[in-house]
Amino acid sequence: EERIMPLRGNGEVVNVLSSVGxxxxxxxxxxxxxxxxxxxxxxxxxxxxxxxxxVIMDEVKALCADIPGPGPPVSPPVGFRLRGDDYEALIEAxxxxxxRLAGYPELFNIEDTLQTGTPExxxxxxxxxxxxxxxxxxxxxxxxxxxxxxxxxxxxxFGNEExxxxxxxxxxxxxxSVARLLELKIPTPDGRLVPFSAIAELEEGAALxxxxxxDGKREVGVTAEAYTKDSVPAINDDVKAWFAEEIRPRYxxxxxxxxxxxxxxxxxxxxxxxVFLLGVFLIYAVLGAQFKSFTQPLLILLSVPMAFxxxxxxxxxxxxxxxxxxxxxxVALAGIAVNDSIVLIDxxxxxxxxxxxxxxxxxxxxxxxxRPILLTSVTTIGGLLPTAVxxxxxxxxxxxxxxxxxxxxxxSTVTALTVVPALYGLLFDRxxxxxxxxxxxxxxxxxxx
Numbered sequence: 001e002e003r004i005m006p007l008r009g010n011g012e013v014v015n016v017l018s019s020v021g022x023x024x025x026x027x028x029x030x031x032x033x034x035x036x037x038x039x040x041x042x043x044x045x046x047x048x049x050x051x052x053x054x055v056i057m058d059e060v061k062a063l064c065a066d067i068p069g070p071g072p073p074v075s076p077p078v079g080f081r082l083r084g085d086d087y088e089a090l091i092e093a094x095x096x097x098x099x100r101l102a103g104y105p106e107l108f109n110i111e112d113t114l115q116t117g118t119p120e121x122x123x124x125x126x127x128x129x130x131x132x133x134x135x136x137x138x139x140x141x142x143x144x145x146x147x148x149x150x151x152x153x154x155x156x157x158f159g160n161e162e163x164x165x166x167x168x169x170x171x172x173x174x175x176x177s178v179a180r181l182l183e184l185k186i187p188t189p190d191g192r193l194v195p196f197s198a199i200a201e202l203e204e205g206a207a208l209x210x211x212x213x214x215d216g217k218r219e220v221g222v223t224a225e226a227y228t229k230d231s232v233p234a235i236n237d238d239v240k241a242w243f244a245e246e247i248r249p250r251y252x253x254x255x256x257x258x259x260x261x262x263x264x265x266x267x268x269x270x271x272x273x274x275v276f277l278l279g280v281f282l283i284y285a286v287l288g289a290q291f292k293s294f295t296q297p298l299l300i301l302l303s304v305p306m307a308f309x310x311x312x313x314x315x316x317x318x319x320x321x322x323x324x325x326x327x328x329x330x331v332a333l334a335g336i337a338v339n340d341s342i343v344l345i346d347x348x349x350x351x352x353x354x355x356x357x358x359x360x361x362x363x364x365x366x367x368x369x370x371r372p373i374l375l376t377s378v379t380t381i382g383g384l385l386p387t388a389v390x391x392x393x394x395x396x397x398x399x400x401x402x403x404x405x406x407x408x409x410x411x412s413t414v415t416a417l418t419v420v421p422a423l424y425g426l427l428f429d430r431x432x433x434x435x436x437x438x439x440x441x442x443x444x445x446x447x448x449x
Contacts, residue, residue, distance in 0.1 A: 013056075021035065080239060083214060093220075239258075295427060306337075332405065359429055
């Protein structure tokens with residue numbers, strides 16, 4: 001913080017916020033005594049900042065180069081994720097990848113996501129020998145619990161305060177408590193005292209603090225930093241070949257995912273794309289059932305790419321960086337942009353049912369529905385405008401989202417009023433483009449209707 005604070009007032013750094021004992025991340029926050037976080041708020045490009053964020057991050061990283069540990073929150077250039085159902089197999093494969101990465105001198109700080117919990121003592125009862133003495137597993141567990149926690153024997157009053165009386169073995173606490181446990185004698189049902197080591201074995205170990213799951217499967221990650229990124233593709237290919245030859249034949253259900261720098265963002269983009277495609281398909285299915293047509297829903301969905309053109313124009317003109325916030329707004333825009341086209345095409349179909357020709361129906365619908373379409377778009381834009389311009393306080397999250405929807409909606413509205421009716425006439429008014437015969441056929445159709 002002492003090294004970053006002097007950067008304030010240079011036209012780029014607005015403020016610096018430090019948190020000790022807490023660190024936020026993509027999967028949630030972490031509270032621990034050995035973590036910390038410093039958030040540096042930068043000015044926007046339109047407010048005078050000339051250098052890219054990456055350049056400023058590199059400068060701050062150089063300022064703190066001699067302090068072990070801190071750095072910008074970026075993913076390591078080398079990363080592998082193992083997924084499967086057998087956790088022991090995942091641990092073995094992760095150890096193999098760590099060992100293989102350790103052979104590359106250009107890599108350092110090789111880590112995995114296995115978090116070891118607090119030390120524990122596992123008591124394994126020899127049931128056959130315990131049964132010989134008439135001792136059950138439950139009685140052995142009660143003996144251990146009583147030896148350490150004690151048995152309540154009653155209560156006494158001392159100084160007008162009721163105190164519990166607990167009876168337990170002396171000397172069962174401290175560093176030598178594990179060895180003393182084996183020396184204790186457990187009573188048998190017939191009154192004998194048997195050394196606890198005669199029926200049980202003790203094993204010291206540590207349990208896993210957390211088990212990460214992705215899509216219902218357990219996952220273990222292995223990451224490494226690199227002095228140079230030129231050799232990263234060759235290292236990834238080598239690990240993939242090793243996994244295919246050594247691990248996959250032994251554990252067919254295990255999956256290796258090659259990640260690395262910006263892998264989480266790439267995965268997020270893929271997931272959002274899946275949601276977007278699913279949403280577009282559902283919109284098409286609903287419109288197809290409503291209009292009883294395969295082509296009219298496609299004509300309505302034409303507003304979506306036109307809306308995205310408005311989003312791109314907004315990003316270019318405003319200098320706003322492409323972010324997940326803008327991406328989420330684009331997905332939401334897909335469901336908003338089609339509303340104007342639905343209103344227009346539905347009215348055209350109603351006029352055609354009344355016997356109006358396609359050309360007249362398109363012209364009449366475009367003129368009649370002009371005011372409702374504009375009012376629908378203007379009210380939506382008006383509701384988002386205060387957030388977009390930052391009335392009452394500019395938000396780096398919500399303002400770009402609102403601006404994205406506004407610009408996309410502007411383009412989709414223009415599309416609904418111009419392109420959609422024109423394409424409707426081109427696609428469906430085939431008789432009107434067929435000369436005199438076409439007009440005669442149209443007149444015959446009107447007489448029949």
